[in-house]
Amino acid sequence: xxxxxxxxxxxxxxxxxxxxxxxxxxxxxxxxxxxxxITSSAEELGELDFSPLGVExxxxxxxxxxxxxxxxRRDPEEQYKPTAVVVRGCHSRALNVLLQxxxxxxxxxxxxxxxxxxxxxxxxxxxxxxxxxxxRDPRNVVIDDEGLFELRxxxxxxxxxxxxxxDERHGHCRTPNPLFYDVLVGEPVAEEPVAAxxxxxxxxxxxxxxxxxRWSFWxxxxxxxxxxYACKNICxxxxxxxxxxxKDTEQPLVADAKVRKTFWLGKQQDPANNAAYHINRALHxxxxxxxxxxxERACPVGIPLxxxxxxxxxxxxxxYDYEAGMDAEVEPIMTRFSAEDSEDFMEE
Amino acid sequence: MIRYIExxxxxxxxxxxxYRLFVPRQRPEGWFFEPYGGAEVxxxxxxxxxxxxxxxxxxxxxxxxxxxxxxxxxxxxxxxAEQTGQVxxxxxxCDCAALTRxxxxxxxxxKDPYYARRRENTVMxxxxxxxxxxxxxxxxEVGLSPAGVAGMDLRATEVGEGLVIEEISDRGAAxxxxxxxxxxxxxxEASAExxxxxxxxxxxxxxxxxxxxxxxxxxxxxxSPIWARESERCIGCGIxxxxxxxxxxxxxxxxxxxxxxxxxxxxDTCQFQAYSLEASGFNPxxxxxxxxxxxxxxxxxxxxxxxxxxxxxGCGRCVSACPVNIDIREILASFEREKSVTS
Numbered sequence: 022x023x024x025x026x027x028x029x030x031x032x033x034x035x036x037x038x039x040x041x042x043x044x045x046x047x048x049x050x051x052x053x054x055x056x057x058x059i060t061s062s063a064e065e066l067g068e069l070d071f072s073p074l075g076v077e078x079x080x081x082x083x084x085x086x087x088x089x090x091x092x093x094r095r096d097p098e099e100q101y102k103p104t105a106v107v108v109r110g111c112h113s114r115a116l117n118v119l120l121q122x123x124x125x126x127x128x129x130x131x132x133x134x135x136x137x138x139x140x141x142x143x144x145x146x147x148x149x150x151x152x153x154x155x156x157r158d159p160r161n162v163v164i165d166d167e168g169l170f171e172l173r174x175x176x177x178x179x180x181x182x183x184x185x186x187x188d189e190r191h192g193h194c195r196t197p198n199p200l201f202y203d204v205l206v207g208e209p210v211a212e213e214p215v216a217a218x219x220x221x222x223x224x225x226x227x228x229x230x231x232x233x234x235r236w237s238f239w240x241x242x243x244x245x246x247x248x249x250y251a252c253k254n255i256c257x258x259x260x261x262x263x264x265x266x267x268k269d270t271e272q273p274l275v276a277d278a279k280v281r282k283t284f285w286l287g288k289q290q291d292p293a294n295n296a297a298y299h300i301n302r303a304l305h306x307x308x309x310x311x312x313x314x315x316x317e318r319a320c321p322v323g324i325p326l327x328x329x330x331x332x333x334x335x336x337x338x339x340x341y342d343y344e345a346g347m348d349a350e351v352e353p354i355m356t357r358f359s360a361e362d363s364e365d366f367m368e369e
Numbered sequence: 370m371i372r373y374i375e376x377x378x379x380x381x382x383x384x385x386x387x388y389r390l391f392v393p394r395q396r397p398e399g400w401f402f403e404p405y406g407g408a409e410v411x412x413x414x415x416x417x418x419x420x421x422x423x424x425x426x427x428x429x430x431x432x433x434x435x436x437x438x439x440x441x442x443x444x445x446x447x448x449x450a451e452q453t454g455q456v457x458x459x460x461x462x463c464d465c466a467a468l469t470r471x472x473x474x475x476x477x478x479x480k481d482p483y484y485a486r487r488r489e490n491t492v493m494x495x496x497x498x499x500x501x502x503x504x505x506x507x508x509x510e511v512g513l514s515p516a517g518v519a520g521m522d523l524r525a526t527e528v529g530e531g532l533v534i535e536e537i538s539d540r541g542a543a544x545x546x547x548x549x550x551x552x553x554x555x556x557x558e559a560s561a562e563x564x565x566x567x568x569x570x571x572x573x574x575x576x577x578x579x580x581x582x583x584x585x586x587x588x589x590x591x592x593s594p595i596w597a598r599e600s601e602r603c604i605g606c607g608i609x610x611x612x613x614x615x616x617x618x619x620x621x622x623x624x625x626x627x628x629x630x631x632x633x634x635x636x637d638t639c640q641f642q643a644y645s646l647e648a649s650g651f652n653p654x655x656x657x658x659x660x661x662x663x664x665x666x667x668x669x670x671x672x673x674x675x676x677x678x679x680x681x682x683g684c685g686r687c688v689s690a691c692p693v694n695i696d697i698r699e700i701l702a703s704f705e706r707e708k709s710v711t712s
Contacts, residue, residue, distance in 0.1 A: 049694040049696070050505075050688065050694055050696045050699065051504065054694050055694070056602060056693055056694035056695075057602040057693055059601045059602055077692070077693060081604065082602070147504065247420070247429065247607075247611045247612075248429075248607070248611075249606050249607035249608045249610075249611045250606050250607060250641075251604065251606035251607070251608050251692055253606075254604040254605055254606045255604050255606070255692055255693075268641075268643055269605070269607070269641035269642060269643055269644075270641070270642045270643055287622055287624055287633075288620065288622050288635045288637075289430045289622060289624070289633055289635055290429045290430055290635065290636075291430060315692075318692060319604075319606070319608075319692035321419060321420075321608045321611075321612055321690045322398060322399075322401075322419060322420065323396075323397070323398025323399060323419075
């Protein structure tokens with residue numbers, strides 16, 4: 022469907038009361054940024070934007086929506102109405118993870134699939150605009166799947182190819198098209214995705230380093246962490262209400278003080294606590310991280326978190342031939358037992 | 370005296386002889402303050418650092434005291450901050466002005482000895498901005514200037530190939546009295562032309578950032594629907610507060626056992642749900658709506674009511690680093706619009 026038809030369809034559904042809300046993208050601070058649009062007003066849907074600048078994995082908000090309903094904090098009439106959410110390929114994998122883990126029910130979703138040829142790094146686009154635009158009037162910025170353009174007398178003049186402004190973190194994408202949807206924006210992407218066997222070339226390159234080199238690399242990276250928990254909070258797979266690794270939310274009520282003490286991490290931003298936080302988080306994401314890259318994009322100090330979680334994803338793939346979020350019907354890999362599971366780690 | 374430094378490296382080498390010195394350096398992830406370490410400092414293209422320099426005065430973790438149970442009861446051992454002086458070179462005017470806000474909190478009523486000692490032992494060499502250094506800059510909208518001296522001990526302006534350095538405080542003057550710098554091995558008195566050029570650049574920077582509005586004039590409205598609308602996409606992380614040069618909330622953690630351990634102060638933020646959670650289980654700010662509102666009210670109302678200055682210095686870090694593009698300039702502007710519609 023064309024974007025105008027989709028906007029109309031969603032507006033109709035909202036007006037008829039068939040949807041509770043729509044979660045998509047709208048313009049942000051300036052023409053280089055998009056931000057999540059979360060609305061239940063049909064009028065606001067005019068602002069819905071499907072450009073390659075919309076990067077956030079909006080599935081994160083779905084969990085919150087369903088949780089509020091479960092906690093009885095939604096109007097009873099609105100309760101079970103589905104929420105429409107715009108998803109790219111990797112985002113649909115995140116939805117699958119949430120469906121597999123029964124965090125959200127399929128009936129409460131109306132999936133607007135957005136085929137994805139890659140997303141734009143707004144900072145790169147902004148820098149190239151400042152370097153190359155003739156007239157820096159922000160009204161003349163055009164960014165689409167073809168690249169960055171300046172409007173000159175109503176004509177699109179190319180300033181940069183898409184590759185120059187693309188966010189490189191998504192170079193290993195396995196699913197340019199959403200795996201499932203209720204409506205699709207435009208046409209599916211025709212190009213073949215990266216083959217399963219080739220998807221971890223970044224991790225393989227990193228594994229060329231010795232264990233000592235890898236440890237010192239990560240120690241240095243973790244030492245810069247400021248424990249703002251953006252990686253955890255933006256992650257759709259991090260759907261726990263209370264995180265045992267972070268003291269930013271209410272803590273589980275563990276009666277036994279000894280258990281509490283051994284289980285919780287300190288709030289201190291120091292090498293031991295930082296490493297414990299990141300390593301535990303990586304393990305919790307085994308078979309669940311879909312490489313959407315939101316953690317790394319959100320990280321204010323630029324820790325290469327995608328590499329960390331993809332290292333774990335590679336092990337899951339190598340050992341179990343499993344990729345996270347590819348199928349909502351299969352049981353999550355880490356809760357499934359099979360006598361055929363690899364036992365290479367057992368010593369004779 | 371107004372001085373001129375031709376060779377920045379030689380000057381910094383001399384400073385490093387008597388002080389712990391931190392300078393802005395570019396990494397693949399952005400600019401950060403790092404220990405000087407003797408390498409050339411390249412200021413070409415330096416906007417501002419990702420993290421503010423507040424951590425050098427108010428570290429993210431600080432041991433307040435250690436304790437140990439002995440036969441004569443509990444023994445306390447107060448930790449004290451580093452005694453040796455430190456110099457922060459290249460902090461922007463906004464970040465220096467932020468220290469005048471932290472001074473109100475930590476020095477005015479009950480003096481915080483940890484902050485006080487660091488502040489006494491720190492020399493801030495501020496660096497004048499060539500204008501707005503990032504699209505998110507808005508210091509002039511909060512009544513500051515890209516060339517302002519608030520919180521600076523020395524003000525540096527890039528003139529020609531070197532720096533014009535003006536004395537702002539006694540601490541700044543004292544730096545040039547230190548053994549390694551005394552007598553002018555790495556500096557000379559600035560010529561009248563150099564001093565005039567510095568003044569011209571400072572004024573040009575201010576002109577470049579003519580403010581669109583005065584954010585001190587904006588009146589927030591507690592029951593406005595703006596709060597719900599703007600906070601709906603907030604993910605409740607601590608980026609805005611932890612990168613902010615004026616956010617100063619902390620919590621105290623104990624590490625160790627009942628018999629032996631230490632108390633550690635760490636940064637905390639009103640954006641975390643647990644921040645306002647009370648022992649009874651009641652949370653007066655249960656949703657992100659109230660928490661976002663609290664952050665802006667503290668910066669633009671509560672603090673200014675008490676101290677007569679805004680708790681926002683317009684560095685724009687919270688704007689540029691927010692992963693879901695929450696823009697406080699825009700939130701404040703929407704209150705301005707709302708007011709003009711209703712009046």
